[in-house]
Amino acid sequence: xxxxxxxxxxxxxxxxxxxxxxxxxxxxxxxxxxxxxxxxxxxxxxxxxxxxxxxxxxxxxxxxxxxxxxxxxxxxxxxxxxxxxxxxxxxxxxxxxxxxxxxxxxxxxxxxxxxxxxxxxxxxxxxxxxxxxxxxxxxxxxxxxxxxxxxxxxxxxxxxxxxxxxxxxxxxxxxxxxxxxxxxxxxxxxxxxxxxxxxxxxxxxxxxxxxxxxxxxxxxxxxxxxxxxxxxxxxxxxxxxxxxxxxxxxxxxxxxxxxxxxxxxxxxxxxxxxxxxxxxxxxxxxxxxxxxxxxxxxxxxxxxxxxxxxxxxxxxxxxxxxxxxxxxxxxxxxxxxxxxxxxxxxxxxxxxxxxxxx
Amino acid sequence: xxxxxxxxxxxxxxxxxxxxxxxxxxxxxxxxxxxxxxxxxxxxxxxxxxxxxxxxxxxxxxxxxxxxxxxxxxxxxxxxxxxxxxxxxxxxxxxxxxxxxxxxxxxxxxxxxxxxxxxxxxxxxxxxxxxxxxxxxxxxxxxxxxxxxxxxxxxxxxxxxxxxxxxxxxxxxxxxxxxxxxxxxxxxxxxxxxxxxxxxxxxxxxxxxxxxxxxxxxxxxxxxxxxxxxxxxxxxxxxxxxxxxxxxxxxxxxxxxxxxxxxxxxxxxxxxxxxxxxxxxxxxxxxxxx
Amino acid sequence: xxxxxxxxxxxxxxxxxxxxxxxxxxxxxxxxxxxxxxxxxxxxxxxxxxxxxxxxxxxxxxxxxxxxxxxxxxxxxxxxxxxxxxxxxxxxxxxxxxxxxxxxxxxxxxxxxxxxxxxxxxxxxxxxxxxxxxxxxxxxxxxxxxxxxxxxxxxxxxxxxxxxxxxxxxxxxxxxxxxxxxxxxxxxxxxxxxxxxxxxxxxxxxxxxxxxxxxxxxxxxxxxxxxxxxxxxxxxxxxxxxxxxxxxxxx
Numbered sequence: 071x072x073x074x075x076x077x078x079x080x081x082x083x084x085x086x087x088x089x090x091x092x093x094x095x096x097x098x099x100x101x102x103x104x105x106x107x108x109x110x111x112x113x114x115x116x117x118x119x120x121x122x123x124x125x126x127x128x129x130x131x132x133x134x135x136x137x138x139x140x141x142x143x144x145x146x147x148x149x150x151x152x153x154x155x156x157x158x159x160x161x162x163x164x165x166x167x168x169x170x171x172x173x174x175x176x177x178x179x180x181x182x183x184x185x186x187x188x189x190x191x192x193x194x195x196x197x198x199x200x201x202x203x204x205x206x207x208x209x210x211x212x213x214x215x216x217x218x219x220x221x222x223x224x225x226x227x228x229x230x231x232x233x234x235x236x237x238x239x240x241x242x243x244x245x246x247x248x249x250x251x252x253x254x255x256x257x258x259x260x261x262x263x264x265x266x267x268x269x270x271x272x273x274x275x276x277x278x279x280x281x282x283x284x285x286x287x288x289x290x291x292x293x294x295x296x297x298x299x300x301x302x303x304x305x306x307x308x309x310x311x312x313x314x315x316x317x318x319x320x321x322x323x324x325x326x327x328x329x330x331x332x333x334x335x336x337x338x339x340x341x342x343x344x345x346x347x348x349x350x351x352x353x354x355x356x357x358x359x360x361x362x363x364x365x366x367x368x369x370x371x372x373x374x375x376x377x378x379x380x381x382x383x384x385x386x387x388x389x390x391x392x393x394x395x396x397x398x399x400x401x402x403x404x405x406x407x408x409x410x411x412x413x414x415x416x417x418x419x420x421x422x423x424x425x426x427x428x
Numbered sequence: 429x430x431x432x433x434x435x436x437x438x439x440x441x442x443x444x445x446x447x448x449x450x451x452x453x454x455x456x457x458x459x460x461x462x463x464x465x466x467x468x469x470x471x472x473x474x475x476x477x478x479x480x481x482x483x484x485x486x487x488x489x490x491x492x493x494x495x496x497x498x499x500x501x502x503x504x505x506x507x508x509x510x511x512x513x514x515x516x517x518x519x520x521x522x523x524x525x526x527x528x529x530x531x532x533x534x535x536x537x538x539x540x541x542x543x544x545x546x547x548x549x550x551x552x553x554x555x556x557x558x559x560x561x562x563x564x565x566x567x568x569x570x571x572x573x574x575x576x577x578x579x580x581x582x583x584x585x586x587x588x589x590x591x592x593x594x595x596x597x598x599x600x601x602x603x604x605x606x607x608x609x610x611x612x613x614x615x616x617x618x619x620x621x622x623x624x625x626x627x628x629x630x631x632x633x634x635x636x637x638x639x640x641x642x643x644x645x646x647x648x649x650x651x652x653x654x655x656x657x658x659x660x661x662x663x664x665x666x667x668x669x670x671x672x673x674x675x676x677x678x679x680x681x682x683x684x685x686x687x688x689x690x691x692x693x694x695x696x697x698x699x700x701x702x703x704x705x706x707x708x709x710x711x712x713x714x715x716x717x718x
Numbered sequence: 719x720x721x722x723x724x725x726x727x728x729x730x731x732x733x734x735x736x737x738x739x740x741x742x743x744x745x746x747x748x749x750x751x752x753x754x755x756x757x758x759x760x761x762x763x764x765x766x767x768x769x770x771x772x773x774x775x776x777x778x779x780x781x782x783x784x785x786x787x788x789x790x791x792x793x794x795x796x797x798x799x800x801x802x803x804x805x806x807x808x809x810x811x812x813x814x815x816x817x818x819x820x821x822x823x824x825x826x827x828x829x830x831x832x833x834x835x836x837x838x839x840x841x842x843x844x845x846x847x848x849x850x851x852x853x854x855x856x857x858x859x860x861x862x863x864x865x866x867x868x869x870x871x872x873x874x875x876x877x878x879x880x881x882x883x884x885x886x887x888x889x890x891x892x893x894x895x896x897x898x899x900x901x902x903x904x905x906x907x908x909x910x911x912x913x914x915x916x917x918x919x920x921x922x923x924x925x926x927x928x929x930x931x932x933x934x935x936x937x938x939x940x941x942x943x944x945x946x947x948x949x950x951x952x953x954x955x956x957x958x959x960x961x962x963x964x965x966x967x968x969x
Binding site for chain 1: 462510513514517519521522523524525526527529530531532533534535536537538539540541545644648651652655659690691693694697698700701704705708
């Protein structure tokens with residue numbers, strides 16, 4: 071540090087400024103990209119009838135948006151608050167069955183009953199929170215698995231909803247004319263809603279409190295955060311768009327049965343997508359959902375539908391946990407942050423050295 | 429005397445449950461790894477037993493002599509590949525849950541691809557025969573499984589309390605730093621313990637292969653069962669695993685005869701859920717912390 | 719050749735900054751050293767970097783002239799250097815006797831182990847009475863005796879002890895320190911870390927003062943005790959931290 075000249079300081083300052091503008095420009099580009107994707111998704115159904123693979127593409131998009139909604143919601147609890155759950159698809163089955171039963175027995179449109187399903191899911195979320203949030207860390211994960219399995223066993227044996235055999239939903243009247251487009255918009259609303267909710271939380275004081283809980287719950291409590299209440303609210307909020315997605319997924323399948331919603335694989339996918347994309351980030355879960363569905367489709371295309379998908383999911387989860395525990399977005403963010411911090415520190419150091427030398 | 433019949437049937441399965449649970453609890457006790465993939469290793473051994481029987485006609489009980497060493501080596505290998513890397517992760521236990529969950533998916537998918545989803549069951553002659561003692565009906569397969577389990581558990585106790593390796597395992601379980609400073613090679617002890625735990629999973633898989641039908645996804649039926657046994661006894665406590673296994677297997681047998689086989693798994697789900705909420709340290713263990 | 723020699727040892731945890739920075743030190747056989755310094759000076763970290771629980775980032779740790787910086791704790795122990803951490807690190811579910819026997823884990827000859835056990839029990843008679851009691855149920859002072867007895871079971875040439883008086887009543891602590899002071903008569907070199915400067919320096923022959931990860935003072939214990947710079951260091955640090963670090967006040 072002995073040979074630091076004022077010129078060196080200038081050079082480092084300029085480098086920092088360059089890096090800061092570059093980061094700002096990148097952020098602007100990303101924001102434009104997000105807007106473009108949103109507009110593209112809104113407009114996509116207009117292409118109906120223009121190309122032969124439309125039905126396939128819209129189906130894949132519905133699945134991606136469903137998992138975007140579910141992974142983003144899962145992330146409120148698993149990422150922001152640090153409570154990893156492997157039972158969040160319980161909320162999905164609630165949305166699906168409330169809407170499905172109302173459709174079968176009362177002919178209510180899912181676009182109305184979705185709100186009932188969401189309301190019930192939120193209530194269940196609060197109850198679930200009141201009971202299970204006494205545990206934390208690994209105990210919470212295991213309790214959530216137990217909850218999933220109990221729910222599955224009960225629904226499988228509940229005669230009123232036809233148990234494990236499940237029940238068919240009537241084909242909606244608009245189907246011949248509109249195809250999957252209404253379901254597409256239902257799922258789009260879930261995806262936008264969930265990402266919007268996550269974005270809102272991430273920028274709020276509530277989100278800050280959740281992060282504090284994830285970091286160190288005891289310290290958060292000492293700092294005056296009512297951790298129990300915040301966790302329960304977070305769990306209830308995370309139920310909303312999972313139930314919403316469940317409603318339209320049931321409707322898309324035209325068939326309800328517990329195994330379609332309450333499988334361990336779906337619980338795993340929510341966690342996997344969030345972790346791959348970046349736990350605790352807003353952009354991570356959608357990116358994770360997109361990538362995992364892409365890989366799944368690719369593997370189906372290459373090897374046919376098989377258990378291989380499961381093996382691939384497992385491998386991705388292991389590789390990410392071992393080598394990129396922060397996920398894609400988390401790793402990129404922390405790299406950018408570290409770079410800027412290093413440059414700033416370099417400017418300060420040279421500044422000090424120059425002052426001392428003078 | 430029907431209750432006696434149920435009690436006996438429950439206790440006989442309890443032996444196999446205890447072997448499964450002891451491996452899981454050993455792995456947690458020494459390394460603080462919650463191994464969600466434990467049941468996939470059980471299935472792996474069950475398939476190995478199945479093919480040894482089907483292709484070479486090896487008696488399933490004898491094939492324990494093969495599944496134990498094979499699964500031991502698999503366990504040591506898996507440990508060395510997966511766990512040293514996350515050793516210093518701040519939320520180690522939680523990371524192990526996710527990591528072994530990924531491993532379970534990987535193994536389930538691979539087994540599904542390799543062995544197809546067909547139900548399998550190893551069918552030695554004693555799989556369907558039984559002894560009749562008075563009014564008491566004793567299936568031969570279950571009785572043999574119980575005897576083998578008891579022998580395995582005694583061998584495990586002898587290993588832990590009678591050998592140098594056992595001493596280093598117990599020392600590492602009780603206090604890892606202390607073990608390190610008295611000269612225990614902790615890394616090697618952990619790799620060996622993981623291998624032993626997986627070898628026990630292998631032994632129980634061989635026994636299950638002629639007691640219950642299995643297919644690649646059926647490990648999810650066993651995950652909550654094992655977790656319930658181990659959490660009830662207290663994670664990391666071998667005595668707890670034994671008590672939990674015998675206790676819950678009897679309760680499950682009574683639930684089965686009272687409410688039918690459909691609701692039998694609920695015993696384990698509910699037990700697991702309630703213990704975690706009410707007494708997470710179980711009977712003899714320490715509470716689960718991140 | 720000195721028994722143990724540190725050359726510019728630098729160490730820290732994970733990716734965090736260095737805790738100790740370029741420490742040099744020489745340990746002679748059957749000599750005792752007390753390492754003192756304010757909180758955060760890096761005293762415990764130094765011991766951990768020597769015994770292999772932590773590997774130095776830079777510098778060398780030479781035992782009999784051989785660099786042991788990359789060895790595992792058990793390998794270092796086998797060369798005669800043992801460490802007693804401040805949390806006492808017992809095996810709580812084992813009996814006192816089993817705990818002591820674990821100290822001779824690296825020794826395979828049963829007769830040798832029995833002889834060493836006899837000597838340890840002679841030194842700590844109370845442990846003979848409690849031999850079949852679980853170690854987790856002992857009082858703090860008795861636990862400290864078990865840990866020291868276990869360390870002797872290893873027949874070390876160097877014992878490093880981190881804050882043996884932690885959580886002990888003053889008269890119990892005095893007794894522990896008298897025992898430790900006697901180790902040099904058995905030909906064992908002692909490296910002691912202690913918060914209580916007076917008590918620590920009284921129990922040792924030499925003193926080494928660390929501050930912010932660097933060695934700032936070294937010499938015969940009695941001289942260090944009266945050195946004005948020591949006083950300055952503690953008072954200065956105290957003034958800086960205002961009421962913050964009450965612990966240092968124990969000096």
